[in-house]
Amino acid sequence: MDRWDERQLDWIWRNRRRSSATKRLGFSVEGFVKRWAGPARKRLSVVGSAWRALLPAELVQHTCLDGLNRGQLRVLVDSGAHMSELHFLVRQGDLLEQLRDLCPNISLSRIRLVRGNWSKENEEGVNIIDFT
Numbered sequence: 465m466d467r468w469d470e471r472q473l474d475w476i477w478r479n480r481r482r483s484s485a486t487k488r489l490g491f492s493v494e495g496f497v498k499r500w501a502g503p504a505r506k507r508l509s510v511v512g513s514a515w516r517a518l519l520p521a522e523l524v525q526h527t528c529l530d531g532l533n534r535g536q537l538r539v540l541v542d543s544g545a546h547m548s549e550l551h552f553l554v555r556q557g558d559l560l561e562q563l564r565d566l567c568p569n570i571s572l573s574r575i576r577l578v579r580g581n582w583s584k585e586n587e588e589g590v591n592i593i594d595f596t
Contacts (some may be wrong), residue, residue: 496562508532514566515539518559523549528582535573537563539578550577 512529519527526546530538541547553559554575566574 492532501586504532509540510567511537511555511563511570511572514563517555518562528580530578530580532572535571537575539577540582541577542579542581544579547577547579 479501508529511532515527515529516524523546526542527550528542530540532538539550540580543549550559554577560572560575563575
């Protein structure tokens, strides 16, 4: 029986093959990001630009676009007063139509307003983003 020396063991360790399951998992995650996550982020970014252009700055500060799924834009609103103001704009139908005009390549069927917070105050009293 031959003894393995350190050089041979180092070479085997460096050149060992990864299992095919590990490779497949890596490719599938990479494919998911390329095919779904990247384009979804771009679509939400386009809608976000239109959102900021359409709404007054006061309202934009109190909203956060949470997602775009099957044509439904989910928007977080941090206070009841701003929620009612946005509901009024959405119910009139103007806001959705204007978003569709500014984003013709993105399918928008509905705006869903949800009460929620995405920021919190730190010890200095400054709002910081907190998605947890």
